[in-house]
Amino acid sequence: MATRPVTDTTPQAPAAPNPSFSPLYQQIKDLITRGLQGGEWKPGELIPSESELARRFGVSQGTVRKAVDELAAEGLLLRRQGRGTFVSTHHEERVKFRFLRLVPDGEGMAPQPMERQFLECKRVRATHEVARALGVKPGDGLTQVRRLLLLQGRPVVYEEIYLAGAAFRALTAERLESYRGPLYALFESEFSTRMVRAEERLRAVNATPQEAQWLQVDPGQALLLVERVSFSYSDRAVEFRRGLYNTQHHHYRNELS
Amino acid sequence: MATRPVTDTTPQAPAAPNPSFSPLYQQIKDLITRGLQGGEWKPGELIPSESELARRFGVSQGTVRKAVDELAAEGLLLRRQGRGTFVSTHHEERVKFRFLRLVPDGEGMAPQPMERQFLECKRVRATHEVARALGVKPGDGLTQVRRLLLLQGRPVVYEEIYLAGAAFRALTAERLESYRGPLYALFESEFSTRMVRAEERLRAVNATPQEAQWLQVDPGQALLLVERVSFSYSDRAVEFRRGLYNTQHHHYRNELS
DNA sequence: GAGTGGTCTAGACCACTCC
């Protein structure tokens, strides 16, 4: 890793107006992000202290602080006073439901001990729709996973998951079955792929006979269709997910601000 | 407005460990929020400069900066380099679709020139469900608005809106009809109520015959039910909204991070 | 007690907007 920010002048030296001006802290952000992406610091690990990073990058601690602040706000890092700054991970309890926004209707925010039932894991070719979402060519190879999420033995979510990237060739039904913990934690630990953010599109649809059977509802029953594209570092689209939620006793929770 | 932060010691003076410790910038945030809430600075207006606020509150500019930064991140203020800091408003183009997350299916982010059709505006008594959402007593008086949103002449959204607070007694169908611009902008300008954040619960439901008629779809058609509670300053619940979205050619867009 | 992040200050200079 470089020991100097990407700039021609020392920080204090007066510089001519720069048309492609990029603040120092932004460059530090990029350097840290590169370290995360390259695996220098792995999810769950402690990164160097602010003063250490300031020394390493040749900037003041305040500048490192601003960079780390923003990365923490974006969810890539996690600051803990007195302990240090950690790389975010899907293994933490705190963030397990950051991506699954479905919660039981009762007011009590009961954490949901969801059971999982994997139906299938195979290699498929990308359809036009999935290819567009993932930014690959139609016909390219993808890994597909189909599964159910159940609450108290009753199916609540049916999902089809499409994964891009050669790494996921190695994913097997056996590995999915045996793994305890969130899917994204598995991807992180064994496929070096951390999901950083996602975009979702929601629709209400009437259950087809097939879908009705999977979710044990009547055909025509209204279901919440959730299409998600998940991105890893550097906005690389990695996963496309098509989920059908039975919202008779659950709802999708969202906050606007 | 106070000219000193709420603290017994001068900022530099060493203080005994404080069990109910609150950082200075947090106190400044509260003071600014109180100014917004009390109408000292109205939506769209310019607030004093950082150095002016620092002088007024007797703290350093850096402390004011941190307070304003957070208020801007929360959407209450809007910073514009070279011009100053403004109170956020629903009148701005930029934030018009911050609360309505429904967008047309086409990739092109075509701004939607939605027509509105007000069906009714009357005083009603709060049902248990609405009372709980708004934190009022069942049976309390509320103002109810029912309306349709249309795109190219076709209804896409049916909404029932419940407004708490004596101010909204004065709301009339005529005023709604004649007002150009978002509903929240009207509330801001004429009812001194700025919506700051909202919580939504989404479900898929089958259209009742009545609902099907409003939205010109077949009975049983899957619709997206969006229940929203909107909050003004100090987390005061002001509005409950029950919306039915036809998602055949639109979808609800959400970002996770 | 040592080390970490969190707060606060003071001062400098830069980029942007408007007169």
Add this chain to the structure above:
DNA sequence: GAGTGGTCTAGACCACTCA
């Protein structure tokens, strides 16, 4: 050119964690 927010620095002290 004056005024605003934006960046950057240097140094001090505080709150928290852990050994």
